[in-house]
Amino acid sequence: MSLQDKNIAMLYYGEQPHPAHTGFADAIGADFICCNPRSDGSKIDSPLNEFFNGFSLPDYDIYITEGSRPLYSGIAATIFSDSNLIYLGGDHRLRELSLGGFPNQAQTDTRYLRTRSKILQFLCQHFIDGAIAVSADSATFLQQLFGSPSTVRTAKPYVQRDVFKSLSTLSTDLESKKVAVIASANRGNVGDYKGIDMLVDSWPDVRNHFPDLKLEIVGKGHQAKHENTEGVRVKGYVEDLDTVFESIGLYVQPSRLEVFGVSVIESMVAGVPPLVTETTGASSELKGIEPALVVDPNPESIASGIVQYFDRTVAERENIAKECREYAMSFSPDVRTKIFHEEFKSLIDEIQ
Incomplete structure (x- = not known):
């Protein structure tokens, strides 16, 4: 399968994507879609609104989210379609939610934490097709979260x-x-x-x-x-x-x-x-x-x-x-964007 045959979009939240992720998107020929403005130019102010906004996103074969925040829109965009959703793990939010805070912090309500972790695992395993980690440590966590090492790849960032x-x-x-x-x-x-x-x-x-x-x-x-x-x-x-x-x-x-x-x-x-x-x-x-x-x-x-x-x-x-x-x-751009392209293609071949 050639990625050139696929229409791919990178969903991002905020004013612009991270520069390294821009290079990753270019490596796979992805378009950019911002998830937090409305069509009239005003800002979307809540995750719930971001989710509903996802139903109006343009149709693509593959959506890849820059971090966890665009997942709200990405899940909505793919839930009733054959499109694939990939999480680019460039932020720590999912891990912080799973841990209930930062590592080494004392956690008191472990029952609530276990319930939240199970909900996260359910969402990731049923609504997200795969993930690309940006470090070895992140890959280990995402493999546990997604329940399958085969749906997680690793591509580290580069220096501009x-x-x-x-x-x-x-x-x-x-x-x-x-x-x-x-x-x-x-x-x-x-x-x-x-x-x-x-x-x-x-x-x-x-x-x-x-x-x-x-x-x-x-x-x-x-x-x-x-x-x-x-x-x-x-x-x-x-x-x-x-x-x-x-x-x-x-x-x-x-x-x-x-x-x-x-x-x-x-x-x-x-x-x-x-x-x-x-x-x-x-x-x-x-x-x-x-x-x-x-x-x-x-x-x-x-x-x-x-x-x-x-x-x-x-x-x-x-x-x-x-x-x-x-x-x-x-960690030059040429080396790391090539690796990203290879890992992304390997992941898509695995899940399709």
Whole structure:
């Protein structure tokens, strides 16, 4: 079966699709359909309205949703047709719903949680034909949710072409005493799932060991109160990532729950080792290089990981950085969009 014979649409929610998912859609010849505006241009303000709006979507052979939110419209569009619905697992919402929160959080009402998980499994196994995960960890979860490994494929995101080209030749300073984290919100504050507060809470302990270490928080939507912690600076939005990575000795991704985390790969492409939490999907990319760079999602473990890293000699850090950069060369747009095309086609061949 050739994908050229299929009419495919990528459903997305919000102002525009994620840039990496745009490349995925182009790789399979998909059109883009926004699920949250009405035909008159006004916004749809609830999941229920999004579901009913799905009945008026144009007819396609295959719908692929960018994340979980467009599933409302996607299910409605396919429920009375022979069209297929594929979930591109680029967000953590289904896992958060299944867990009742973030990993390692105490759950009290386990009976309610079990019921909700069963409902999620029923919906996924009866109304969604398959899924594409963006990390190994996400694939394991989705296989359990869909009840069949054969209906789940994995295609990891890529670094944007211009960014990849620039970072891959960047000169860095691993003697630097600066650490950075990158996270942004289009509106409001960066979500708790990014774990920025845990990184800030870890900083006093880090400074007890290395008083001259400084933390830069990069991106839109961060709380100014983070700067009340000594050695922490909220830098805000930065246009050019080169200026971030060329001046730091370590990148940290402290997420409580993140399906991948492209910034982790960007740091590796730049030749800056990343320290990531176990609950960050991209952590699987580091375990074969340096397992000590993967830590538990809590301030104590994050602080310990940072201290252990800076206890290393510069030569040791440079060796890790070299391995990271070499490994990350496989995350170019050309490589990853080709893999996505192959995995998507394999999935469609499986379910049809």
